[in-house]
Amino acid sequence: MQNALYMNDSYLKEFEATVESVKDDKYVILNRTSFYPAGGGQPNDTGIMISDGDEYPVVYVGKFEGKISHEVSKPGLKAGDKVTGKIDWDRRYRHMRMHTAAHIIDAVLYNEAGALCTGNQLGTDKSRIDFSLDVLNKDKIQQYIGIANEWVKKAIDVNIYSLPREEALKIPGIVKLAGAMPPEVTELRIVEIPGIDIQADGGTQVKNTSEIGEISLVSVENKGKNNRRMYYTID
Ligand SMILES: [Zn+2]
Numbered sequence: 001m002q003n004a005l006y007m008n009d010s011y012l013k014e015f016e017a018t019v020e021s022v023k024d025d026k027y028v029i030l031n032r033t034s035f036y037p038a039g040g041g042q043p044n045d046t047g048i049m050i051s052d053g054d055e056y057p058v059v060y061v062g063k064f065e066g067k068i069s070h071e072v073s074k075p076g077l078k079a080g081d082k083v084t085g086k087i088d089w090d091r092r093y094r095h096m097r098m099h100t101a102a103h104i105i106d107a108v109l110y111n112e113a114g115a116l117c118t119g120n121q122l123g124t125d126k127s128r129i130d131f132s133l134d135v136l137n138k139d140k141i142q143q144y145i146g147i148a149n150e151w152v153k154k155a156i157d158v159n160i161y162s163l164p165r166e167e168a169l170k171i172p173g174i175v176k177l178a179g180a181m182p183p184e185v186t187e188l189r190i191v192e193i194p195g196i197d198i199q200a201d202g203g204t205q206v207k208n209t210s211e212i213g214e215i216s217l218v219s220v221e222n223k224g225k226n227n228r229r230m231y232y233t234i235d
Pocket of ligand 1: 099103201202203
C-alpha cells in the first residue's frame with residue numbers, strides 16, 4: 001500500500017503529495033496520504049485537496065485493491081500534479097476519540113461481564129458496539145460506561161508501535177484479530193492502552209485517554225443472545 005501517513009501520526013492534518021493516477025475524473029490515488037479510508041468500523045475522512053490554487057473537495061475515501069482512493073467532487077486533477085491535502089479535522093478528531101473510547105468500552109465489557117465484541121461502527125454523533133452477553137441489563141451497561149469513564153479520567157498515554165507478526169500473536173487478546181490478518185502481513189500495528197487494552201489495529205487514536213472526554217450511553221438494543229447492541233456518544 002502507498003504511504004498511509006495516518007498510521008504513524010493520527011494528528012497530521014495537512015500534507016503534501018503527488019497524484020499517481022486519476023480514474024473517471026474523480027477517483028484520485030496519491031503517492032502518500034493522511035486521509036483515512038473507510039474500514040475497520042471507522043468512517044472515512046473528508047476534506048480538500050488544493051492544486052495550483054484550485055480546491056477539490058474530497059467526499060469519500062476508500063481502499064480498493066490495496067490502494068487508498070480519494071473521490072473528489074470536482075474534475076481537473078491529473079497524474080503528476082502536486083497537491084496539498086487537508087483533512088476535516090473536527091470530523092476526524094471525533095472519530096479518534098470515539099475509536100479509543102470503543103477500545104476501552106470493549107475491554108470493560110469483557111473484563112466485567114465476559115462479553116465479546118462482535119462488531120462496531122464508529123460515527124460522528126454516536127457509535128455502535130455489538131457484543132454477545134447472556135443477560136442484558138441496561139443498568140449494568142450504564143455501570144460499565146461508568147467504569148470506562150474512570151479509565152478515561154486516568155489520563156493514560158496510548159502507545160502505538162509495530163511488532164513482528166509472530167511476537168504479536170503471542171499476546172493474549174489480540175490473537176483472534178491478528179490471526180485473521182492476511183499471512184503476507186509480517187508487521188502488526190499494535191494499539192496499547194496500558195492496563196486496560198492491547199490489540200492489533202489500523203485506525204486512528206488519541207494520544208491520551210483524557211482527550212476522549214465524557215462517554216455517555218445513548219441506548220441499548222436486544223437483538224438476540226449473541227447480538228446485543230449499544231450506542232454511546234462523547235461530549
Ligand atoms: Zn480499533
